[in-house]
Amino acid sequence: MSHANAALTPRARLRLARLVVDQGWSPARAAERYDVSWRTAKRWADRYREQGAGGMQDRSSRPHHSPARTPRPTVRKIVHLRWKQRLGPVQIGGRLGLPASTVHAVLTRCRLNRLSHIDRVTGEPIRRYEHDRPGAMLHVDVTKYGNIPDGGGWRYLGPFQGRRNREATARRTGARSKIYTPQVGTAFVHTVIDDHSRVAYAEIHTDEKAATAIGVLRNAVAWFAQRGVTVERVLSDNGSAYKSYAWRDACTELGIRPKKTRPYRPQTNGKVERFHRTLNDGWAYARFYNSEQARRKALPAFLHHYNYHRPHTATNGLPPFTRLTNVPGQHT
Missing domain, CATH: 3.30.420.10 (Ribonuclease H-like superfamily/Ribonuclease H)
Structure with a gap:
């Protein structure tokens, strides 16, 4: 998606490229028309020749290769420690000799950066289910x-008044324990x-x-x-x-x-x-x-x-x- 200050939207890129490719305008003249550099106009014209109108859309800026990315065996060790022992980035990094920031980046990428994403008992990712129709389960x-005793309970009235109300209710109902404490x-x-x-x-x-x-x-x-x-x-x-x-x-x-x-x-x-x-x-x-x-x-x-x-x-x-x-x- 184009950023807020982009000079060309995908539609404007297509118009600029068609001026150069289809109507024979020079890149410099088309660039002047759309208030961009001639290199920008040439780049979009070349991409239009190669890919057509579809090439005018934004492309991901993600690199094709990441040679410095954390190796898969190390990622598996980080995930294993997170699942089985619920350790944080600092503790995992100390065990594996990695910076805490690297461990946190791996956990975020694997969607394990929050312990709430992991089952507290088993350490496995939480599995949610829902039946597809009413009545199935x-x-x-x-x-x-x-x-609640007559007059209200202790949560709103406090322990002292709550005990008094319990006692008054027990006198009315006669409900008491073996040691004569009031029961409601x-x-x-x-x-x-x-x-x-x-x-x-x-x-x-x-x-x-x-x-x-x-x-x-x-x-x-x-x-x-x-x-x-x-x-x-x-x-x-x-x-x-x-x-x-x-x-x-x-x-x-x-x-x-x-x-x-x-x-x-x-x-x-x-x-x-x-x-x-x-x-x-x-x-x-x-x-x-x-x-x-x-x-x-x-x-x-x-x-x-x-x-x-x-x-x-x-x-x-x-x-x-x-x-x-x-x-x-x-x-x-």
Whole structure:
């Protein structure tokens, strides 16, 4: 692409070259017409004779040969140390006897200059995947939140007032531990994410048992079916609910193939794990709630905003529902 101060654009070069080649103008006369040197006019005329109109375009300034470029065996050693030991340019350069700037240039060229480009556990480049249609894979998981006591929790009111509210709630409900400390309970949010569209479904329950997880799966499958999505597979971690025979039988009954992540490998189920962070920021801890009931009432509105209105980076800045077509209420 021509720079801002270029005297000739590709179109002007072609006109200049045609004046010399086709109309017989001298390079000096054509150069005077376009306010450039005669050498420039001759160069573009010669290139027009050899390559035609296509030769008027900008060409890369990259050299054809780079004899001083880092040898391939050295590049492999740098990449190996980066992948396996996650060392920085200074440490790698010290081991291989190279300047840190050279190591950094190699890492940048190999797109390994940031550790975020490398898997933290294996040291291999991150492999991202996405199924090509809605319903091909659902991701399921459970996240837990402590219930909010009457009057609000410690996150907004501070530890002292938070303890007082917990105690007041325990006096009302009678929920206490064996050592008589107040208990407000736990909210188990069962979440379901469609792999392709990132459309989310969630329910709040008081446990994470197999029967509850199966009920959520049935409701989610019916919810997606109302929106024209047929579920084919479901991916879960190795929690007890998802390892049970009841879960396997329920998936078989629904015509869904159950799949599980590798043990101690939550990255495989990373889409639903990332949704949990969005759930924290956008709903669970987004504002002050004076009771657990108030927070639970806010969940449907958050899910509607997430699915229909919130831009998503995985869907090119569009809401997840834009990847579902001909869905009732899609544009409301």
